[in-house]
Amino acid sequence: MTTGNREDYLINILRLTDSKGGVVRTSELAAFMDVAPASVTEMVRALSEAGLVDYQKYKGVSLTDAGREYAMNIRRKHHIVERFLTDVLDVDHDEAHEEACRIEHSMSDNTANKFCRIIGTRQDHDCATCGDPCNRDEDCPTLETVEPGTKARISHLRGDSASNVKKLLSMGFVPGREVSVVSRIGNGPCVLSLGESTIAIDSELASAVYLDCDAGTAQ
Amino acid sequence: MPSGRDIQVALIGQPNVGKSSLFTRLTGVGVISSNYPGTTVEFEEATVLRGGGRLHVHDLPGTYSLSTNSADEDVVIDMLLDSENDAVVLVADAMNLESGLALCIEVMELGIPVVVALNRIDVAVRHRQMDIDGLSRELGVPVIPVSAKTGQGIEELLDCLVEGGPRVSGYRPDYDDHIIEYAGMVEGMLRDTRVDPSGLSIKLLEGAGRFAELITPEERERVEALREEFLRIHGDSIDIHIAKDRFAAASGIVDRCVTKTARKRTRAEVISDYTITPSTGIPILALVILGILAVIIYGGSWISGLVEEAYGLIVGDILLDFGESLGGDFWPAVMSGLNESFIGILTLVIPYIMVFYIILGILEDTGYLPRVVVLLDSLMHRFGLHGGGFIPLIVGLGCNVPAVLATRSLSSRRERLIACCMIVLAVPCSAQIAIIFGATGAEAGIQYALLIMGVLLVIGMAAGLLLNRKLPSEPSSLAMEIPDLTVPQAKNVLFKMWSRTKDFFSIAVPLLIVGGVVIELLIAYNLLDPIVQPLSFITEGLLGLPAVAIVALLMGIIRKEMAYAILLVLLGGATLTPDQFVVFGAVMAIYMPCLATLAVMGREIGWKDTAVVALSSIVVAILVGTAFNYGLRLF
Numbered sequence: 141m142t143t144g145n146r147e148d149y150l151i152n153i154l155r156l157t158d159s160k161g162g163v164v165r166t167s168e169l170a171a172f173m174d175v176a177p178a179s180v181t182e183m184v185r186a187l188s189e190a191g192l193v194d195y196q197k198y199k200g201v202s203l204t205d206a207g208r209e210y211a212m213n214i215r216r217k218h219h220i221v222e223r224f225l226t227d228v229l230d231v232d233h234d235e236a237h238e239e240a241c242r243i244e245h246s247m248s249d250n251t252a253n254k255f256c257r258i259i260g261t262r263q264d265h266d267c268a269t270c271g272d273p274c275n276r277d278e279d280c281p282t283l284e285t286v287e288p289g290t291k292a293r294i295s296h297l298r299g300d301s302a303s304n305v306k307k308l309l310s311m312g313f314v315p316g317r318e319v320s321v322v323s324r325i326g327n328g329p330c331v332l333s334l335g336e337s338t339i340a341i342d343s344e345l346a347s348a349v350y351l352d353c354d355a356g357t358a359q
Numbered sequence: 360m361p362s363g364r365d366i367q368v369a370l371i372g373q374p375n376v377g378k379s380s381l382f383t384r385l386t387g388v389g390v391i392s393s394n395y396p397g398t399t400v401e402f403e404e405a406t407v408l409r410g411g412g413r414l415h416v417h418d419l420p421g422t423y424s425l426s427t428n429s430a431d432e433d434v435v436i437d438m439l440l441d442s443e444n445d446a447v448v449l450v451a452d453a454m455n456l457e458s459g460l461a462l463c464i465e466v467m468e469l470g471i472p473v474v475v476a477l478n479r480i481d482v483a484v485r486h487r488q489m490d491i492d493g494l495s496r497e498l499g500v501p502v503i504p505v506s507a508k509t510g511q512g513i514e515e516l517l518d519c520l521v522e523g524g525p526r527v528s529g530y531r532p533d534y535d536d537h538i539i540e541y542a543g544m545v546e547g548m549l550r551d552t553r554v555d556p557s558g559l560s561i562k563l564l565e566g567a568g569r570f571a572e573l574i575t576p577e578e579r580e581r582v583e584a585l586r587e588e589f590l591r592i593h594g595d596s597i598d599i600h601i602a603k604d605r606f607a608a609a610s611g612i613v614d615r616c617v618t619k620t621a622r623k624r625t626r627a628e629v630i631s632d633y634t635i636t637p638s639t640g641i642p643i644l645a646l647v648i649l650g651i652l653a654v655i656i657y658g659g660s661w662i663s664g665l666v667e668e669a670y671g672l673i674v675g676d677i678l679l680d681f682g683e684s685l686g687g688d689f690w691p692a693v694m695s696g697l698n699e700s701f702i703g704i705l706t707l708v709i710p711y712i713m714v715f716y717i718i719l720g721i722l723e724d725t726g727y728l729p730r731v732v733v734l735l736d737s738l739m740h741r742f743g744l745h746g747g748g749f750i751p752l753i754v755g756l757g758c759n760v761p762a763v764l765a766t767r768s769l770s771s772r773r774e775r776l777i778a779c780c781m782i783v784l785a786v787p788c789s790a791q792i793a794i795i796f797g798a799t800g801a802e803a804g805i806q807y808a809l810l811i812m813g814v815l816l817v818i819g820m821a822a823g824l825l826l827n828r829k830l831p832s833e834p835s836s837l838a839m840e841i842p843d844l845t846v847p848q849a850k851n852v853l854f855k856m857w858s859r860t861k862d863f864f865s866i867a868v869p870l871l872i873v874g875g876v877v878i879e880l881l882i883a884y885n886l887l888d889p890i891v892q893p894l895s896f897i898t899e900g901l902l903g904l905p906a907v908a909i910v911a912l913l914m915g916i917i918r919k920e921m922a923y924a925i926l927l928v929l930l931g932g933a934t935l936t937p938d939q940f941v942v943f944g945a946v947m948a949i950y951m952p953c954l955a956t957l958a959v960m961g962r963e964i965g966w967k968d969t970a971v972v973a974l975s976s977i978v979v980a981i982l983v984g985t986a987f988n989y990g991l992r993l994f
């Protein structure tokens with residue numbers, strides 16, 4: 141039995157249990173996945189041994205915490221690939237779904253994160269239910285947190301004050317542009333190089349500029 | 360182009376791209392230009408006659424974009440929307456084309472005829488290859504490389520303007536489908552508009568306040584609903600997406616039309632790093648301040664001696680002899696009074712005021728000031744200002760009037776109020792500096808001049824701290840572009856010095872003559888005492904000055920440097936004691952802004968606050984003067 145196969149089961153259990161309060165019968169799962177009930181029982185046993193699902197004979201299958209986390213990660217990759225294919229490559233939705241079902245198993249977390257960033261910060265319904273949405277603010281470093289010398293792309297802007305965001309935009313702090321931190325004066329302003337300008341902004345503004353997640357954070 | 364026509368054009372560009380310098384080149388009318396963002400806060404207009412037509416050129420404050428809802432931007436937008444305006448000269452910095460083009464695209468979207476002036480081409484040719492034709496083709500408007508420094512391209516630009524060269528461009532950035540969809544919805548509901556409807560839709564979606572005033576409240580509400588909907592669905596506000604696409608468009612054009620030649624780090628960049636890194640920057644700042652003080656103190660007194668000698672050689676006893684020749688008691692008194700005060704004022708203005716303006720001009724043109732802004736940002740935050748507040752304070756050392764205007768670069772009213780208060784109370788203008796160093800310093804000892812400066816510093820900080828605590832807090836944040844360091848051009852520095860001091864010769868000297876005659880008249884008819892006596896409890900009682908000093912102080916409200924000159928007339932040959940000079944210098948430095956400052960301040964921050972600030976300056980001045988008076992007696 142391949143990992144891909146196991147992961148397919150996990151993600152489908154997740155799909156069914158999400159909307160049905162946690163437990164799904166093996167017969168339902170078999171019908172949903174269009175496989176023989178016997179194979180389902182066999183796989184569920186294996187998954188249960190691996191500690192990924194709880195299986196009670198007459199009640200059905202539910203995900204353990206570990207299984208849930210595993211499944212969510214796969215679903216996240218599925219969604220990222222799907223979105224990448226539809227949004228960026230303009231692939232038809234059904235086709236994208238099929239492709240995503242295959243790619244989701246072989247993609248590393250790291251690559252998934254990078255794909256995610258290309259898609260940008262636009263969140264849709266799936267992102268809202270995602271356990272680990274891409275570009276979550278707290279995951280990304282900001283101009284305030286990175287070390288001087290860091291060079292990174294701006295991923296998005298977010299701040300309490302709309303006028304601050306506007307000010308930043310007008311000075312050229314827009315997602316996608318590359319910025320590097322030249323120096324920082326104490327806890328105060330930092331001097332940045334953006335395009336061909338050198339700009340100083342203070343820490344409040346700097347904290348509204350989020351950078352790509354792989355930019356170094358301050359220790 | 361039909362001859363005899365009037366053409367209105369506006370210079371629009373980002374801060375510090377060289378609009379003011381270009382304006383001077385185009386029109387021959389000198390306006391002040393400096394190497395930091397925010398020099399121009401008031402707009403200038405001048406007319407050029409050319410090819411039988413009249414070209415009216417407007418210099419506007421610099422703006423990064425047209426959608427942040429700042430006061431400066433409103434001025435620019437109003438000009439753009441003004442139906443009288445025929446075209447826009449979009450001034451872009453050839454060394455920083457990307458952000459210049461982003462603004463250019465914003466203006467072009469409004470359907471306004473544009474010509475791009477690609478400034479600083481003198482520097483750019485050394486560092487990059489630019490495909491000017493390609494740029495012009497992509498943008499769909501003429502692009503003319505110019506240099507406000509060397510004068511290159513100015514004639515072509517003028518020709519282009521009078522010949523109706525500016526074009527309305529059809530260029531639009533490649534907006535994301537979602538944006539197009541929303542813009543379409545907005546456009547669909549707009550009825551006849553004065554601006555290009557698709558451009559206007561984008562501006563409305565960006566939440567640009569000035570543009571929202573062009574539509575009805577109902578339409579505004581619907582646009583707001585669309586903005587909110589976009590935010591809900593996409594998780595980001597639409598302004599961000601629009602700006603992103605616009606910059607992407609600009610950067611695409613730059614990629615296709617500009618090839619940068621690799622270059623080494625210049626010496627200026629290395630020095631720049633030292634000035635901006637705290638461990639080296641703070642010592643450098645301290646050295647700069649000490650250097651300036653040394654030039655004022657030693658340079659000032661040396662030149663002062665020269666001026667006095669020159670006055671003796673050139674004018675000599677002419678005034679005195681003239682007075683004698685008129686006979687009687689009155690005219691000789693007038694003439695000797697004037698003689699004294701001319702010497703007094705010339706030895707202040709030429710050595711101290713003019714020298715100070717040269718120093719200020721150099722500071723402004725090197726591009727050093729924005730670096731100080733960065734270093735002092737944290738300190739200025741304690742006074743409720745951000746580092747940018749430092750620039751008006753420095754400008755105030757020259758003259759408080761432009762300093763009050765320069766506070767426009769601070770965004771909130773609160774910051775402007777604090778800055779104005781600090782300027783009026785604690786920033787001595789060049790005339791006051793001249794009195795502190797040239798009168799008090801020369802007569803009572805330089806340590807007293809420095810003591811007064813120290814007291815002013817304390818007063819300024821106290822005022823800042825107090826106001827920051829008192830006024831309801833509002834966040835303020837620094838965002839300032841740091842220009843490259845450059846070597847100032849002597850011509851510009853001297854031009855600025857002259858245009859900032861020429862008033863003295865055209866206004867102060869006549870004023871001094873009239874004032875001198877009036878005072879002698881009052882003395883001759885015994886009217887002076889009744890005027891000065893009622894306030895003698897302050898002058899004589901608290902401050903320990905002669906009662907007549909009140910007249911000098913009042914004259915000082917008209918023009919600060921007059922106070923000292925008039926004092927010399929009043930004293931008629933007598934002089935103050937060193938202690939009195941200290942008190943006089945301190946009171947002069949603090950009390951009451953001059954009329955011109957009051958007038959701009961009233962206009963800029965409102966009359967009520969201006970009155971409060973002015974009155975408190977009088978109170979503080981009297982308190983400090985009294986403290987000096989009694990303090991000095993103790994020692």
Ligand SMILES: Nc1nc2c(ncn2[C@@H]2O[C@H](COP(=O)(O)OP(=O)(O)OP(=O)(O)O)[C@@H](O)[C@H]2O)c(=O)[nH]1
Pocket residue numbers: 372373374375376377378379380381391392393394395396397398399400420421422478479480481482505506507508509724
């Ligand atoms: N080398 C070079 N320097 C220039 C040129 N044009 C302007 N400068 C310099 O750029 C600096 C800024 O010029 P300003 O004319 O004050 O710029 P501005 O756009 O009016 O600035 P704000 O009023 O602050 O918006 C000054 O130090 C000028 O000397 C040019 O063509 N070449």
